[in-house]
Amino acid sequence: MKLDPIIILNEKELRENVHLDHSLIDEIEKGFIALSNKEATVPPIMMLPVPKKDGEVDIKSAFVHTMESMAVKIASGFFKNPDIGLPSQSGQMLVISTETGMLQAVLLDNGYLTQIRTAAAGAIAAKFMAKKEVSAVGVFGCGVQSRYQMEALSLVRRFDKIVMFSIDTPERKKAFVDEMKERLNVEVVIAESGEQLVSECDIVVTTTPSRKAYFSPKWLHRGLHITSMGSDAEDKQELYADVFENVDVIACDLISQSTRLGELRAPKEAGYLKDLSCVREIGDIISGRKKGRETDDQITVCDLTGVGVQDTMVAMMAYLIAKDKHIGIEIPR
Amino acid sequence: MKLDPIIILNEKELRENVHLDHSLIDEIEKGFIALSNKEATVPPIMMLPVPKKDGEVDIKSAFVHTMESMAVKIASGFFKNPDIGLPSQSGQMLVISTETGMLQAVLLDNGYLTQIRTAAAGAIAAKFMAKKEVSAVGVFGCGVQSRYQMEALSLVRRFDKIVMFSIDTPERKKAFVDEMKERLNVEVVIAESGEQLVSECDIVVTTTPSRKAYFSPKWLHRGLHITSMGSDAEDKQELYADVFENVDVIACDLISQSTRLGELRAPKEAGYLKDLSCVREIGDIISGRKKGRETDDQITVCDLTGVGVQDTMVAMMAYLIAKDKHIGIEIPR
Numbered sequence: 001m002k003l004d005p006i007i008i009l010n011e012k013e014l015r016e017n018v019h020l021d022h023s024l025i026d027e028i029e030k031g032f033i034a035l036s037n038k039e040a041t042v043p044p045i046m047m048l049p050v051p052k053k054d055g056e057v058d059i060k061s062a063f064v065h066t067m068e069s070m071a072v073k074i075a076s077g078f079f080k081n082p083d084i085g086l087p088s089q090s091g092q093m094l095v096i097s098t099e100t101g102m103l104q105a106v107l108l109d110n111g112y113l114t115q116i117r118t119a120a121a122g123a124i125a126a127k128f129m130a131k132k133e134v135s136a137v138g139v140f141g142c143g144v145q146s147r148y149q150m151e152a153l154s155l156v157r158r159f160d161k162i163v164m165f166s167i168d169t170p171e172r173k174k175a176f177v178d179e180m181k182e183r184l185n186v187e188v189v190i191a192e193s194g195e196q197l198v199s200e201c202d203i204v205v206t207t208t209p210s211r212k213a214y215f216s217p218k219w220l221h222r223g224l225h226i227t228s229m230g231s232d233a234e235d236k237q238e239l240y241a242d243v244f245e246n247v248d249v250i251a252c253d254l255i256s257q258s259t260r261l262g263e264l265r266a267p268k269e270a271g272y273l274k275d276l277s278c279v280r281e282i283g284d285i286i287s288g289r290k291k292g293r294e295t296d297d298q299i300t301v302c303d304l305t306g307v308g309v310q311d312t313m314v315a316m317m318a319y320l321i322a323k324d325k326h327i328g329i330e331i332p333r
Numbered sequence: 334m335k336l337d338p339i340i341i342l343n344e345k346e347l348r349e350n351v352h353l354d355h356s357l358i359d360e361i362e363k364g365f366i367a368l369s370n371k372e373a374t375v376p377p378i379m380m381l382p383v384p385k386k387d388g389e390v391d392i393k394s395a396f397v398h399t400m401e402s403m404a405v406k407i408a409s410g411f412f413k414n415p416d417i418g419l420p421s422q423s424g425q426m427l428v429i430s431t432e433t434g435m436l437q438a439v440l441l442d443n444g445y446l447t448q449i450r451t452a453a454a455g456a457i458a459a460k461f462m463a464k465k466e467v468s469a470v471g472v473f474g475c476g477v478q479s480r481y482q483m484e485a486l487s488l489v490r491r492f493d494k495i496v497m498f499s500i501d502t503p504e505r506k507k508a509f510v511d512e513m514k515e516r517l518n519v520e521v522v523i524a525e526s527g528e529q530l531v532s533e534c535d536i537v538v539t540t541t542p543s544r545k546a547y548f549s550p551k552w553l554h555r556g557l558h559i560t561s562m563g564s565d566a567e568d569k570q571e572l573y574a575d576v577f578e579n580v581d582v583i584a585c586d587l588i589s590q591s592t593r594l595g596e597l598r599a600p601k602e603a604g605y606l607k608d609l610s611c612v613r614e615i616g617d618i619i620s621g622r623k624k625g626r627e628t629d630d631q632i633t634v635c636d637l638t639g640v641g642v643q644d645t646m647v648a649m650m651a652y653l654i655a656k657d658k659h660i661g662i663e664i665p666r
Binding site for chain 1: 334336374414427432434591
């Protein structure tokens with residue numbers, strides 16, 4: 001068998017050619033379905049702490065049984081890097097053939113592919129769980145992922161206003177407002193409080209790295225959908241545990257992970273989730289095996305912690321685009 | 334800080350520039366010392382089985398605390414590949430900076446660097462544990478690693494004869510003899526039996542993938558050193574468990590791994606290693622904290638299962654050679 005050359009793609013090429021769009025959402029949906037159908041092998045994350053530099057290298061992978069390639073993602077967070085003028089986050093993905101085990105591509109994305117696959121998951125949560133008709137949407141946090149979440153949401157719901165709340169600097173909040181106005185051509189306002197934000201919105205996305213719950217059950221109102229993106233570690237939390245006592249539908253990407261690292265950890269520990277069978281995985285909702293929202297006045301919540309199948313799906317998509325468009329550097333074997 | 338470009342090296346460039354030599358042995362020794370000094374972080378291996386192709390992708394890494402880079406090795410074994418004219422084994426290593434977390438190099442070695450770092454470990458075992466003066470050396474197995482082991486041994490001991498025993502085909506045995514004669518300029522003979530081989534040799538290296546013990550305690554004789562390379566999985570074994578009841582010095586690369594996946598598993602289970610404190614790690618012997626061989630008539634054995642620090646050391650060496658010699662393809666960031 002003649003093997004294709006190995007393709008090396010840099011961040012610029014990936015940003016120019018792989019986009020947060022409907023085809024990415026379709027691929028990520030397939031990944032979630034495989035995960036919930038137990039048609040994916042997802043080993044535990046390999047973590048290499050580097051204390052001398054306040055750093056960590058994390059390695060994630062997932063084999064989606066029906067896919068011809070799998071991704072191995074090596075992501076670094078080195079929090080002393082800004083002192084020497086470098087970004088804290090970096091990383092890349094390898095694309096490995098599941099037919100031969102051989103390397104097909106190196107994607108030098110510096111986290112870009114993770115950003116868009118994460119945003120695509122947020123779009124999927126809203127697509128299957130939010131009301132069809134919404135006017136305003138809200139977001140907690142004003143960082144890069146907050147922006148991608150709003151862009152992703154615009155692919156699945158029509159809205160004419162974004163309400164944002166953040167404890168970040170005025171400059172960063174203004175940058176969010178300006179960028180969102182331009183990119184999505186909607187009204188963008190900064191809320192006075194979290195409570196005010198939620199009261200005005202039918203969809204709320206939480207994308208903060210908070211280590212202390214701030215989203216109160218008192219803020220819940222009929223018809224609300226919450227997508228919770230922030231918590232991906234045992235010490236992170238955005239929603240108070242008793243929020244989950246007061247909602248109608250609870251979903252997440254992977255129950256075993258969300259109850260360990262995500263928003264479902266605190267309510268499980270507090271005894272609000274005694275019966276985990278009421279929690280639905282997003283893959284089961286996409287495939288129709290379980291229901292998402294059933295009526296407009298339900299309150300729904302979806303916790304997304306991020307799973308390796310998303311990496312495999314976005315990496316495979318990038319590889320196929322690169323092959324098709326003949327971009328990147330080809331390395332002979 | 335200005336970052337160096339990412340370097341991509343292919344197998345040919347690596348074979349031409351990174352060799353099994355004294356400087357590699359020195360680096361691997363440093364890695365073993367760090368391991369035994371607890372100055373290395375070695376997470377569990379990530380394994381991704383791909384049953385549809387009788388395949389598996391394994392990911393290994395190790396952070397040696399004093400080193401400026403670490404390796405992440407992705408190794409594939411796909412045992413249906415020969416049906417389509419491809420090798421079963423493939424793989425590559427990434428070199429990641431432990432200063433910034435950023436990618437420095439991609440080493441497309443297809444297992445070559447693993448072969449030479451494994452051989453270097455065999456040389457180290459003999460260097461610290463075999464008698465100084467030997468005449469003949471023996472090897473069980475006639476594959477690629479058997480050849481590298483003999484080459485490695487020639488760097489640390491003078492010998493004029495190799496005795497080999499194998500159950501492989503006559504053609505492959507002849508190929509071993511011809512190649513070893515030419516490469517090392519010594520006499521090379523095929524033994525009639527394992528017993529005969531051991532009786533003639535002061536150093537014996539076992540490099541078979543055997544799943545059934547074949548090395549009998551009856552074969553042991555005064556002054557013998559055995560380096561056991563083959564066993565690296567729970568179902569592999571070369572030496573009978575009671576060999577360990579009859580030797581004077583027992584060493585290995587990593588006690589926790591050797592007693593789980595290596596030759597020390599069977600004797601531990603059989604009760605011959607009740608006191609693990611008698612087992613010495615090779616890093617402790619290299620650093621002088623523990624003794625190797627003390628007299629010429631002792632019988633010594635060293636089990637090597639392969640550890641991630643060896644990958645980190647050989648990968649870092651390859652990276653520094655490539656930077657120094659300006660080889661490989663440079664990828665702008």
